[in-house]
Amino acid sequence: MRRFAIYYAPNESASLTRAAAAWLGRDAFTGAVLQAPETNGISREQWDAVVSDPRAYGFHATLKPPFRLADGATEQDLRARLRRFAAARRPFTTYLELGSLARFIALVLAQPCSEFAALAADCVQEFDDFRASPTAEELARRRNGRLNNAQLAYLTKWGYPYVMEEWRFHMTLTASLGQETFQAAHSYLFRLFEPLCREPLCVDSVCLFAQEAAGAPFVVRDRFAFA
Secondary structure, eight states: OOEEEEEEOOOTTSHHHHHHHHHHTBOTTTOOBOOOOOOTTOOHHHHHHHHHHHHHHOSOEEEEEEEOBOTTOOHHHHHHHHHHHHHTOOOEEEOEEEEEETTEEEEEESSOOHHHHHHHHHHHHHTGGGBOOOOHHHHHHHOOTTOOHHHHHHHHHHSOSSOGGGOOOOEEOSOOOOHHHHHHHHHHHHHHHHHHHTSOEEEOEEEEEEESSTTOOOEEEEEEEOO
């Protein structure tokens, strides 16, 4: 069944987008599969394992996590709401750096950004009437001993545990890595992204991503520019 997600992604021609597509081996805007990069210290087989998950989701930062449409909701209505939502917001800038989250390598915020946190929280709330309730199986899969009380409450209320003050900006670049592969991937990705992170990131839009069926990759359906 089709799922949608509201993500932040730089525009299609941005240097960050092009670099991430080259690393992941897939362009989320066009759906094109790209040739594997030449990475010293990482074999083709290792690279496939390293990027398989982030490649499927596309280069992005999550604002509203993937969801199925609720009964009676339509993609057309979702697009119209997104258009109004974006038109009421103003662009802002921030800086990124290469970091890690639990052995995942990702681009993270170089410093806290209240505008990004507010954008994510607003997306979770504003579009929740479009979200179908998760199945019991989906909820059970999310519930585990690693969730704190706030995350468990958010899972029940919003269908996802890492929202509101539990949200952390990240643009995932790898799967969870062992130490040796982590070091090799981090060295390559630092050389690739560090020059790009010196420039401010202008956040001037949100994107609607779609997944046509279970296991299919997410692709950019549309981009909605801020006023």
